[in-house]
Amino acid sequence: KNKGCLLVRCPDRPGIVASISRFLFQYNANIITSNQYSTNPEGGDFFIRIEFASPSLHENRNEIKKSFEAIAENFSMDWKMTFPSEVKRTAIFVSKELHCIRELLFEWQSGDLMTEIVVVISNHQEAKELVEGFGIPFLHLPASKENRREVETQQLKWLEEYQVDLIVLARYMQILTPVFVEAHPKKIINIHHSFLPAFVGARPYDRAYQRGVKLIGATGHYVTNDLDEGPIIEQDINRVDHTDNIEDMKKIGRSIERSVLARSVKWHIEDRIIVDGNKTIVF
Amino acid sequence: KNKGCLLVRCPDRPGIVASISRFLFQYNANIITSNQYSTNPEGGDFFIRIEFASPSLHENRNEIKKSFEAIAENFSMDWKMTFPSEVKRTAIFVSKELHCIRELLFEWQSGDLMTEIVVVISNHQEAKELVEGFGIPFLHLPASKENRREVETQQLKWLEEYQVDLIVLARYMQILTPVFVEAHPKKIINIHHSFLPAFVGARPYDRAYQRGVKLIGATGHYVTNDLDEGPIIEQDINRVDHTDNIEDMKKIGRSIERSVLARSVKWHIEDRIIVDGNKTIVF
Amino acid sequence: KNKGCLLVRCPDRPGIVASISRFLFQYNANIITSNQYSTNPEGGDFFIRIEFASPSLHENRNEIKKSFEAIAENFSMDWKMTFPSEVKRTAIFVSKELHCIRELLFEWQSGDLMTEIVVVISNHQEAKELVEGFGIPFLHLPASKENRREVETQQLKWLEEYQVDLIVLARYMQILTPVFVEAHPKKIINIHHSFLPAFVGARPYDRAYQRGVKLIGATGHYVTNDLDEGPIIEQDINRVDHTDNIEDMKKIGRSIERSVLARSVKWHIEDRIIVDGNKTIVF
């Protein structure tokens, strides 16, 4: 199609929107949606996301990108121009629990997740039948603390072969090494089964049960080298009470996890997210 | 202060944002927040709300308003430019139940409702002490179906005397005549104690109880001449179950009513709402 | 297993719990959970649900049922004693939209829906592959207003053949005749895609969009002969705003519909629901 999306981050000062909008107008582009945010109009950072459409955008897109560079330089912009017609290629990592990958596959099948799911990688066999039923390659490689290095080397090779743009950890349950994480910065989305920063690390439902909380939650976030400390994309919670044991909490948690992960992935795919240090701007 | 707010509605076509942002740039204005929406980029309606700041805005505001007219005409805009420094003058109408007016008064006292509450008008005496404790004039006039005409005549006179910009019906419980409503179009906000369009009209909690619903709600809306059919500003709900009788529902409902009304009034006061036919755009 | 569930409704008066609990104690039964509710301790109706366990319940269950009759008669009880080991047999009716049946099938596969799904009946082919992938018989019969009578006759025959205890309309989109409904009283659960009683009938999302509501919802209810007027089991909502068009609302609505329907079916299967006129008591 003839749609584009511009994501910008730069020091705030007067004239940014005027320049961008005049630029788009010159290319006969109509602004479909536009969202902006400034940490502080005086001396802060400015962020904007613009979806636009232009009759011959598909043909001109490289030219437009090229000519935007002058504006970008003038305002010291950190920027990205993407085109929905260039669909992102997604890999899903999964272990034994299937509720998250199932949600992603069905949202994708329903047309609500505009990406290509090119490969599923797992250290277990549980997801094989489901994944192959969708006609998606399923690559299996047992992983543990011992063989982490070799496993990751193979996984990185696969990700390159499949030209992957986004990696979704759909309850993958393995910790990634810095080598892996740095190979795909701001490109790995994880679902953590607690309301971060509560219950960082392992067995969050057990600990939530021990603490006697009245709400449990889930967090979708980008993976960094600090465990469960990456920029949060989305969170949600559900109510529990004294009658819910750990198993009940896990069951209730599964429905939060899958919807939080699906929203996080959707927003990334639609280029709605700008990572700002350890936070996210979600437009 | 040197802040302004521009609200625009016009037929969508390329160049609107470019024109507005160039205009603001010429006046040395920095855009603080900007939200826009288009019903359809091709042939639809375009809406935008821009908060901006400019060093000498306070002195130049009439000039800026004047010079915006050229752009407005060019794009056939329906528009409004307001200045937070020109505080809106609000009247509250109330009957016997005080939870909604109490919430408004405390939000106002905490500085979360940037308006001047210039007068409270009631057909009962219940609110008198509370209102006068805040140093606000309390005008009392018994109202009923019989004397509606004379009562409204007096009320309209009062509203004029107090130069009222906004009328909030904080559980006023009297139906207004078309004469009254038309004297203050899009300026009267009501809280209806149900999730509209469910339970239009009288005694919604009784009917919710009879119907056996599992959620009850409240709706903040502009008043038009069709009872409970005006543009909805905000709605919210709370969970109920079989153990809740009508009194319990009213109690639960009160906390929804007061927060929904407070949000509705706040958004109006901050010029966040554009009425679009029977709907609202809330930026 | 050795578990049982007792559901009782009778006029409230002192001694009911004492009698029931003494009865269970005599059979060496431990009460696992017990919930009760009285519309009015003086002259109202009393409802109780007790889950209990007893070492040799499986062998004695007919005897226990038999001997409870004396108590039931004494207190004029309307009662039911069920045993989780006697799994309910469920039929799902579906049309073209698959999100609801998919949710049910996956909850069932995950062990969160303790029923046997014995057959799926549809007037379209869309669900065939999905259903048969789960090894469940899929029966297809085109239905329309014209052939409703013959279609229902065949469907009723099938329901008898498969000895169905519960019929779930997972977005079936056809109106059932009184003949069909009366053949399975309080045994048909429907998901209506609005927050009842708002938007009874067809095209609720279109009408929600036209009305400009800020929340959309879904309702799980038992089917009676008054369209969308049956006892409500569960409702939930989600927030929408002016940017959501009808398609967006449908998408947002789908996730509410499927969770509301799944909860409604789960509660029925676990014998948590007592229908009280046009309302439900959900324990």
Add this chain to the structure above:
Amino acid sequence: KNKGCLLVRCPDRPGIVASISRFLFQYNANIITSNQYSTNPEGGDFFIRIEFASPSLHENRNEIKKSFEAIAENFSMDWKMTFPSEVKRTAIFVSKELHCIRELLFEWQSGDLMTEIVVVISNHQEAKELVEGFGIPFLHLPASKENRREVETQQLKWLEEYQVDLIVLARYMQILTPVFVEAHPKKIINIHHSFLPAFVGARPYDRAYQRGVKLIGATGHYVTNDLDEGPIIEQDINRVDHTDNIEDMKKIGRSIERSVLARSVKWHIEDRIIVDGNKTIVF
């Protein structure tokens, strides 16, 4: 009135409900509501809360209490029988922020909080006018780390003078010493302005902002000697996004804090809470 409330905790075994209900029946008591919970029907702990009414309960209440001792001993019960007619006496501690105490006072004034608020104690003067406006004694004593010991000695004396049953810390902002806490075990309710166990300790909104969370919350809990580690009574959250700065979070947080605290206090006053180690059973 002739109402009573029985709270019981004991090792689970068959016959508990039978014994209690027979006992109540003998005293001609009708069970109004009854809730029970077992951590494990085999070898776990059993909890029950029963509200009952009996024609001459007011006169017989000491006799009933006395004669229940035999049952209690038989089942090794930890129990309490209370009578709503014996209203609890509550003290509120407050510092400078008034939103929580205001909510409590208005819920109390509306008849939704069935307690006597006998005194308000503060280390600041901000609440004085509000509190005295309700005709409640306001006692002021500046408190800081330095004079904590003397201040608490005076406060404990006041609590004894006013015969206080419950102490509510409505954003009191001072840490209590073990001496104070142990003088009123399970009788001090605090509102913490975060979703515990996230952001234990000081300045939770600042830290929530730094972490970039998408939801903020509040927690009502009993005070123990471990800071913010006491049994949680109630929690709730609200959504925030990147546009909310610390001040916005505090504002949004205030409305959660006040409703969570009000619910926590209400449940305590209605004897709905059983503390079980570091958790609460809320019936």
